[in-house]
Amino acid sequence: AQSVTQPDIHITVSEGASLELRCNYSYGATPYLFWYVQSPGQGLQLLLKYFSGDTLVQGIKGFEAEFKRSQSSFNLRKPSVHWSDAAEYFCAVGDFGNEKLTFGTGTRLTIIP
Amino acid sequence: NAGVTQTPKFQVLKTGQSMTLQCAQDMNHNSMYWYRQDPGMGLRLIYYSASEGTTDKGEVPNGYNVSRLNKREFSLRLESAAPSQTSVYFCASSTQPGQTYGYTFGSGTRLTVV
Numbered sequence: 001a002q003s004v005t006q007p008d009i010h011i012t013v014s015e016g017a018s019l020e021l022r023c024n025y026s027y028g029a030t031p032y033l034f035w036y037v038q039s040p041g042q043g044l045q046l047l048l049k050y051f052s053g054d055t056l057v058q059g060i061k062g063f064e065a066e067f068k069r070s071q072s073s074f075n076l077r078k079p080s081v082h083w084s085d086a087a088e089y090f091c092a093v094g095d096f097g098n099e100k101l102t103f104g105t106g107t108r109l110t111i112i113p
Numbered sequence: 114n115a116g117v118t119q120t121p122k123f124q125v126l127k128t129g130q131s132m133t134l135q136c137a138q139d140m141n142h143n144s145m146y147w148y149r150q151d152p153g154m155g156l157r158l159i160y161y162s163a164s165e166g167t168t169d170k171g172e173v174p175n176g177y178n179v180s181r182l183n184k185r186e187f188s189l190r191l192e193s194a195a196p197s198q199t200s201v202y203f204c205a206s207s208t209q210p211g212q213t214y215g216y217t218f219g220s221g222t223r224l225t226v227v
Contacts, residue, residue: 009153042220042221043117043203043218043220043221044156044203044205046216049215090156100146100158101215102158103155103156104155105153105154105155
């Protein structure tokens, strides 16, 4: 069965600093990978997705993620965070023909001035 | 605005009461899902419907039932609520099997069972 691990429960970053959120997946074939963001009291919004092609994908709000098959990872990055990036971030994995996504447990991001 | 609409947004139930959470999407999506979100556990799939007329169990289906009323609507029913069902419930939809485009989520229903 596919699974997703987000090893960092909570990360604190200074405004303007760079950010990397980790995501590791377990899946036999080439997975479909997603990052979602959840602001307090809101639903989840899709940041970016990968399912083939270039392993570096660009998303909304200045985020990017890199698929590394050898490390089974799909880490999310941003060069310079803004206070509005404070939220919870979820990595998810799926595969073609399977209607269900499996989500990680999330990483809560706090931004300090 | 197009999207996924969930009602109600908040609900408090007494143990043993029943209720139905409603979800509707206006994007002509084929697949719909119900997840619950609990602290430290991420989102766990309760039930899903790959297409109109079909429903299947997810990871945590016990204590819940679903109905895919038509292509737009997918409801979740708690027949006899328990405190363990206190959670935030999210409905989501996607265009087609394969998840190529990812899900669109509703804004959630916060349910407390006392």
